[in-house]
Amino acid sequence: MAVTLKDIAERAGVTSATVSMVINNKPNISDATRKKVLKIAKELNYYPNVIARGLATRKSNSIGVIVPNLASSFVVRVLQGIKSTNRDIDYTVQLFDTVGQNENESQLFQRLARERRIDGVILISSTVTDEELNIFRDESVPSIVVARKCDSLDSVYVNNEMGACDATDYLIEKGHTQIACVISNKLGLPTKERLDGYKQSLSNHNLPFQEDLVFEVEDDGITSGVEVFSRIRERQPAVSAVFVPAGDMVAIGLIKEAKKRELRIPQDWAVVGFDDIPAAEVVEPSLTTVRQPKLEMGDYAINMIVDKIEGRESGIKHKELPTKIIIRESA
Amino acid sequence: MAVTLKDIAERAGVTSATVSMVINNKPNISDATRKKVLKIAKELNYYPNVIARGLATRKSNSIGVIVPNLASSFVVRVLQGIKSTNRDIDYTVQLFDTVGQNENESQLFQRLARERRIDGVILISSTVTDEELNIFRDESVPSIVVARKCDSLDSVYVNNEMGACDATDYLIEKGHTQIACVISNKLGLPTKERLDGYKQSLSNHNLPFQEDLVFEVEDDGITSGVEVFSRIRERQPAVSAVFVPAGDMVAIGLIKEAKKRELRIPQDWAVVGFDDIPAAEVVEPSLTTVRQPKLEMGDYAINMIVDKIEGRESGIKHKELPTKIIIRESA
DNA sequence: TTGTAGGCGTTATCAT
């Protein structure tokens, strides 16, 4: 049987209430009993039952991390940031992904909250809708969304517009005027912002925005890049550069296919991605891309949610992080 | 305030014990009350407080996943496998990594067990020692280790020896006789097994094992590959092929550096990695490597641990999965 | 079929 407060209390000749106070470092305990109790606790290798404690304190001391799909390298990297923060986090991380489940993010969140399973939630998703986020806001459990801006909730995100603008600026400065833009067909907020940044840059340089240069892809995998290559070449042969807000894997697919079709990169075609995944450095030519500070995003998220849980912060907070263009060989 | 069993009981005109039995689908409840209770529960949007339930049942319904370092792509992939199993898993996953913590894997495990935080544990680590694993065995909480074989504990692992043997066979069949072997200097069991497989293959083909052809690297990053390239070239210029049990990133570093030094791959140098990470497909030339079935490993692990927790399995179980050599361009 | 009562291991509020 596990050792409990009561076991310690009996041996120490005190009551379990006293032992509890010692364990929790409460004041007003005589040095003698404190020492005695701690000694016995150590001898018995006592650990408090966190579930019983949770019931008494109404705290689970754990935070939920909800992700739509753990297969995304972006998501994993943010998760790493959450786990590797410098601050000593006294909360356990419970991981949930919704892919293939019959609950969506907000339903899951609501359940977790009502079951009192978690004290707070970090949602990592760029595609969650405003309506869904409202459900988060309406529960009594603190929550924060990572990867998109949100008025009604704490959030951590990057300046997508500026990142896209920087990337397009860079291509224009290199002399390109016919710049295709490959976006995800899941038109979440970040997609829109990146497209806006692209337009902004064109406009800043007095270049026309051409609807025909915008291409949509189904997913963010390498095959999407391979597939969209042909579309671009067929419909817009004059294109000399491609900006790929849809993500680095798509950009890599594009590069691979371009090389197969004997296009030289960056001389014939310049390519800029978005995100800076590990493979970006490895592909040949290596990929110029807009880096998102994923570890920092996770770091901010966990610290913000803990502050919120512990009442050190109130009101809605936002943290916008800058992107950084990483110049490599593809552009 | 949250709605509790008692709230439902009052409205239904029964006692909370009855409501509990309804919620938990126990028999011997009249259809009338069952319906009435469920109706009210739904109206009030009732969810059981899992912490209170846990205290009463002495179950947390969550399993811990302990990893030495979440930055490893192998670990992440196994984690994905754990989360994406087809079976409906009624357990929450709590994630712990030990990097930068003051507890090692077994201390952490012991604490989690004693705190009654988790009903079972999956440890993803190839480098954990036998002594540490004994601590796992000695706690009363079921546990399983992924990525290395272990006599005293349930385990899921690949046949490293056969994987390495296949890879070496392949190189020998391609006509190579001077085959370097690049291993990690953390001499865990898998490293040893892979080295054994390499030796086995040589022996099978009546080739001598040469100690001088074995090179150790510090970590499994790309820079290790870059660094070890020079060592191999300087000390063993006759080498025409390299097998890299240390991992794909090392192999990729090796390839990148080889290309920079004007070595043609695979004509001048053939390279075979181990693991099959996403970047292996993307690098140029793409990497021939020994694939580890990471998703399957996670899948087996979660299912085995759940069976163990729920008493459907007893005794020590092992699952050995086969590797598969993925032929690409680098060899 | 349902109610009563006690317990799960803590914490917290009073007394003393």
Place this chain on the structure above:
DNA sequence: ATGATAACGCCTACAA
């Protein structure tokens, strides 16, 4: 400074 005692919300004999 410490002890009684009552929560916390749920489960489970056992009794009715």
